[in-house]
Amino acid sequence: MIVMRVIWSFCLIFLFLLGTGEATAGELTEHLENFPKWEKISSVQPAVGDLAYPDWMAGDWLLKSTLVDLVAPLAPDIVTPGFEGNRQYLQVPISFPVRFVQEKKLISGLKILPRPSKKAAIVADRVFNGLNLARAYLGDTTVLSVKVDPDSPNRQITFLRGERQLVSIVSARATETTSDGRFIATEVFQQIFKGGVSPYFNSVESTTAYRKLPTSNPAIEADQVTAVYLSPQDPDYFQAGSRPVALYRYRLEFFPTGL
Structure with missing residues (x-):
């Protein structure tokens, strides 16, 4: 149970680790404004390729992530593993380096080269970010490595000590x-x-929601809400329906490192 509590702490933060579907105008903004009264969002499209970020997110950053709120909407009937344990992180900043780079293209399964036809999109360095995120929460000795499927940027595996794995698949x-x-x-x-x-x-x-700031300390800030829904394998799945069983809200701050 201790392991699961810590795993939940680091894997529920955000998804830079992993083109994009455009939502109906204003729907995502409204989604954030409705916190904590959330239902599953309806406008998402199947994930194809990588998530492209604005050019102003390119570079190396020190990310400071702070859990500012957490809600269990269906408590006490349904509470996810580790929810109460995650209260220890409330208002506690956790910092680690992240990187956003130009997208590269796999050529014939052999080489990785910049895309030649147009300006390369800015994407997350998923292995670098995922490894630093995991180690910030679990420690260097617990997290062995992070790998991304060479055929899909949307499938990532975090390898942990004791032959344990966390597989994340963006759908x-x-x-x-x-x-x-x-x-x-x-x-x-x-x-x-x-x-x-x-x-x-x-x-x-x-x-x-990311926003570029006029200063460099920090240079970017973000408001993030992560919602946990039960999978069909869970015995409480039909009871929960389309409602989340846990909500976590974070404040993210990006400080340039100049590396």
Whole structure:
């Protein structure tokens, strides 16, 4: 149970780790504004390729992530593993390096080259970000490595000590750019935790609104809400319906490192 509590802490933060479907104008903004009264979002499209970010997110950053609120909408009837344990992270900043780079293209399964036909999109360095995120929460000795499927940027595996694995698969997403310059992205993904008595499944939706600031300390800030939904394998699945069983809200701050 201790392991599961910590796993939930780091895997529910955000989805840079993993083109994009455009949401109906204003729907993602409204989605964030309705916190904590959430239902599953309807405008996401199947995830194809990588998630492209604005050019102003390119580079190396020190990310400071702070859990500012958490809600269990169906408590006390349904509470996810580790929810109460995650209260220890409330208002506690956790920092780690992240990187956003130009997208590269796999050529004939042999080489990775910049896309030649047009300006390369900005995407997350999923292995770098995923490894630093996991180690910030679990420690260097617990997290062995992070791998991304060479055939799909939407499938990632975190390898943990003791032959345990956390598999994350992005299945759908949507993006929105607001009139005030915010970039909002929603991604829906499935998680499978392997290594216990039996695999543990859940579904997660993360919506993040990024905003470029006129200063460099920080240079970017973001408001993020991550919602946990029960998978069909859970005995409480039909009771929960389309409602989330846990909601986590984070404040993200990006500080340039100049590396």
